[in-house]
Amino acid sequence: MMEREWANERLRHDGGVDAIGIGAILAAFGLGLLAGTVATLLTTPEAGSSVRNRLKRGVETAKKEIDDVVEEAKQDWTTVGGDLSDAVKRTASRVKKAAEVTKGALASGHDPVQRVP
Numbered sequence: 001m002m003e004r005e006w007a008n009e010r011l012r013h014d015g016g017v018d019a020i021g022i023g024a025i026l027a028a029f030g031l032g033l034l035a036g037t038v039a040t041l042l043t044t045p046e047a048g049s050s051v052r053n054r055l056k057r058g059v060e061t062a063k064k065e066i067d068d069v070v071e072e073a074k075q076d077w078t079t080v081g082g083d084l085s086d087a088v089k090r091t092a093s094r095v096k097k098a099a100e101v102t103k104g105a106l107a108s109g110h111d112p113v114q115r116v117p
Helices: 002-014 022-043 048-108
Strands: none
Touching: 022 048
16 A cells, blocks of 8 residues: 555656656557557448558658657757766866865865865
């Protein structure tokens, strides 16, 4: 019971996406797509070959769109990774400078040192 409450709290806290998982969302989307395709095939008044051709074009279009989204996401993550790496390097450099200034202040015993820029 507590585990379920914890999971519900996490869903509320995370906005739902992280807790549910992208894989589960994509699986649900795929199952919905499959169900819609089957329903269309069973209820359409058109000839089977016509429906198959339309579905094939639709699948090709969907694949192209998904490939474009994936490629854009890869580029975005590459940018984020580079920005993160730069931020870590800047932070490490500032921490090193602050440590050196602090070490110097402790060794000299003088007034407090100015803040590291």
